[in-house]
Amino acid sequence: MKKYLVLYYSNTGNSEFIAKKISQKLACEAKKIIPLIDNVLVLFLMSALKINIPVNISKKEIENYDDIIIIGPIWGGLLISPLKTIILKCIKASKNIHFAVTCETKDENKNDKYGYANTLKYVEYLGDKFIKNTDGFSTFSVNSINKSVNQKILQKIKITEENFNGALSSRVEDFIIKIKSS
Numbered sequence: 001m002k003k004y005l006v007l008y009y010s011n012t013g014n015s016e017f018i019a020k021k022i023s024q025k026l027a028c029e030a031k032k033i034i035p036l037i038d039n040v041l042v043l044f045l046m047s048a049l050k051i052n053i054p055v056n057i058s059k060k061e062i063e064n065y066d067d068i069i070i071i072g073p074i075w076g077g078l079l080i081s082p083l084k085t086i087i088l089k090c091i092k093a094s095k096n097i098h099f100a101v102t103c104e105t106k107d108e109n110k111n112d113k114y115g116y117a118n119t120l121k122y123v124e125y126l127g128d129k130f131i132k133n134t135d136g137f138s139t140f141s142v143n144s145i146n147k148s149v150n151q152k153i154l155q156k157i158k159i160t161e162e163n164f165n166g167a168l169s170s171r172v173e174d175f176i177i178k179i180k181s182s
Contacts, residue, residue, distance in 0.1 A: 004028040004179070005065040007057060009072040009082045011040060014102045017069040017159045018137055018172060025176045026069075033057060033072070035082040045082045052088065053081040059089045067096040067132070068180060074101045077114040079122055087123065091130050097161055098179045099123050100135040104157070132182040135175045141168035 004026045008019035016032070023030035034056040035043065046053055062068060068090045072083045083099075090097045103116045110117040116136035124131050139157040142164070159168070 002066040003064070004067050004069060004171060005062070006030040006069040006071065007086055008032050008070070009033040009035070009080065011073060011103075012158065014137075014139065014157075015071045015073050016158045017164070018100070018102055019069075021172055022069055022071065022176060022179075023163070025173075026179065032096075033082050033086055035085075043081055044075050044078070045083075047075065047078045047110065049065060050084075051081060053083045055082050055085050057086060057089065059093050061164060062089055062093045065095065067098060067179065068181070069098045069100075071100050071102070074103050074116050074119045077112075077116070079119050079126075084126070087127055091127060095130065096128050096132045096182060097127050098133040098175070098182070099127070099131060100133075100137060102137050102139070102159075104139050105136070106140045107136075125132055133175065133178045135171065137168060137171060141166070142172060 005028060006019045008015050008025040008030060010016035019030050036054040070083060070086055072080060087097060101116050101119060105115045109115050120134040120136060123134055139159065141142060143156060
């Protein structure tokens with residue numbers, strides 16, 4: 001039986017919620033990624049400049065697991081530095097990676113400049129043979145959201161037990177199935 005570890009970075013709590021759901025289904029540990037500098041503006045700038053930042057998770061710790069599941073947000077269509085650092089550590093440890101982002105982008109806009117598709121493509125390029133699965137989990141998938149609500153309101157949507165159902169829940173379940181079958 002494979003030994004999984006879920007690693008997540010979360011600023012709003014949405015990535016943490018998804019990570020903990022996945023860890024429950026896989027009966028494994030979920031651990032928060034804590035960057036050395038945890039200031040959103042600094043992290044955004046470092047991410048835009050593609051500068052890696054030290055985090056609390058070591059390569060040695062990663063080596064104790066078969067597969068690593070990484071969950072985190074995208075900001076402005078960017079792979080954020082703490083997630084990139086973890087991906088690179090997983091590659092150095094020769095570990096299978098399953099990667100997903102949480103975002104406020106509608107699925108039909110995933111290919112836009114700030115959508116999640118380009119970030120997932122970059123992760124697949126960066127991780128090459130170690131990337132086994134990628135996905136994006138949008139707050140637009142939460143059932144209680146009126147699809148015509150504007151983007152500013154959606155940025156405040158918090159995924160909770162009450163609204164984690166329907167399309168979002170199904171998508172997370174599908175991601176878990178892909179992880180188990182890899």
